[in-house]
Amino acid sequence: xxxINSSVADTIxxxxxxxxxxxxxxxxxxxxxxxxxxxxxxxxDAAESIYGYxxxxxxGRSVAVLFPKDRIYELKNLLSLARMGxxxxxxESIMLRKDGIKFDASITTTPILDSDTTxxxxxxxxxxxxxxxxxxxVRKSNVELEQFAYVVSHDLKAPLRGIFSIAEWIxxxxxxxxxxxxxxxxxxLETRLIRMQNLIDGILEYSRVGRIHEEPRLVDLNKxxxxxxxxxxxxxxxxxxxxxxxxxxxxxxxxxxQVFQNLLSNAINYMDKKEGLIEIGCEEDHNFWKFxxxxxxxxxxxxxxxxxxxxxxTLAPKDVHESTGIGLTLVKxxxxxxxxxxWIESEVKKGSTFFFTIPKPRKxxx
Numbered sequence: 001x002x003x004i005n006s007s008v009a010d011t012i013x014x015x016x017x018x019x020x021x022x023x024x025x026x027x028x029x030x031x032x033x034x035x036x037x038x039x040x041x042x043x044x045d046a047a048e049s050i051y052g053y054x055x056x057x058x059x060g061r062s063v064a065v066l067f068p069k070d071r072i073y074e075l076k077n078l079l080s081l082a083r084m085g086x087x088x089x090x091x092e093s094i095m096l097r098k099d100g101i102k103f104d105a106s107i108t109t110t111p112i113l114d115s116d117t118t119x120x121x122x123x124x125x126x127x128x129x130x131x132x133x134x135x136x137x138v139r140k141s142n143v144e145l146e147q148f149a150y151v152v153s154h155d156l157k158a159p160l161r162g163i164f165s166i167a168e169w170i171x172x173x174x175x176x177x178x179x180x181x182x183x184x185x186x187x188x189l190e191t192r193l194i195r196m197q198n199l200i201d202g203i204l205e206y207s208r209v210g211r212i213h214e215e216p217r218l219v220d221l222n223k224x225x226x227x228x229x230x231x232x233x234x235x236x237x238x239x240x241x242x243x244x245x246x247x248x249x250x251x252x253x254x255x256x257x258q259v260f261q262n263l264l265s266n267a268i269n270y271m272d273k274k275e276g277l278i279e280i281g282c283e284e285d286h287n288f289w290k291f292x293x294x295x296x297x298x299x300x301x302x303x304x305x306x307x308x309x310x311x312x313x314t315l316a317p318k319d320v321h322e323s324t325g326i327g328l329t330l331v332k333x334x335x336x337x338x339x340x341x342x343w344i345e346s347e348v349k350k351g352s353t354f355f356f357t358i359p360k361p362r363k364x365x366x
């Protein structure tokens with residue numbers, strides 16, 4: 001290492017000591033030098049920031065205070081390897097701050113040699129990886145949850161179809177024999193089965209986002225959005241207007257279609273005005289497109305703004321508005337998958353506006 005440092009120093013005409021001092025003081029990783037017994041002989045500023053101890057508190061003190069009691073064996077192993085002249089790269093462990101809080105850390109240890117290449121101590125570089133581990137755990141949990149949702153939903157579809165078929169047969173074969181109450185009960189059963197089918201389809205679709213990909217292609221929203229409106233066929237008292245020209249960009253067509261379809265369906269299904277109006281528009285920024293879907297429907301109280309994006313959450317009774325509670329959650333997942341954000345602005349009795357952004361590709365930004 002000294003040879004490498006000397007070579008670099010000769011090239012840029014700086015003393016090795018100044019280079020090492022700069023690394024020591026500017027590093028965001030904790031750098032701790034210790035003797036063969038684990039007593040601290042050097043402690044940089046980042047070590048103070050990460051562990052909470054000042055250098056004056058740690059110099060001459062054992063690094064054992066940085067290890068939880070049930071992890072002391074790891075320190076013994078590190079010291080033993082250092083004495084044998086062996087290095088340890090990016091070992092993951094649990095470390096302990098001065099305030100008693102434990103955190104995930106990545107540790108690299110290398111032996112310190114004197115001029116006779118005798119091991120006289122070791123240098124440890126440690127990094128707080130708590131956030132990285134948290135994100136890994138969240139990612140793993142999401143994958144497991146999506147796989148579970150897919151398997152459960154897939155396995156439920158067959159028996160559900162069987163129950164629905166039996167209900168249809170009962171009505172068909174016994175139409176003359178059933179009284180009105182029985183007919184109402186069977187009709188209610190069919191309605192509930194359809195709701196369950198829609199719920200299962202929604203869960204399956206939610207589990208596919210981010211797991212199943214299609215080839216991105218150029219999509220012209222000026223063509224796609226009117227096609228979706230025609231497919232949704234809003235009642236005559238609801239007008240849907242596209243306020244300005246919409247962009248064309250490369251995207252997974254199915255996903256962007258799901259975003260607009262769910263937001264438009266939401267606006268149509270909850271419309272409570274005799275003259276309903278839904279406006280679709282886009283504002284262009286240097287880095288992204290900001291889309292909006294605005295309606296003059298019932299509006300939503302601010303306290304529900306976050307709840308509506310949570311899975312299975314609906315504000316209206318299911319017997320009034322048929323909903324799986326998955327649509328807006330699906331929208332949020334898709335938009336965030338593309339690196340955008342989605343939010344709502346609303347006023348009760350006056351209507352709601354759903355906004356979402358989609359970042360532009362790099363070449364589009366220039």
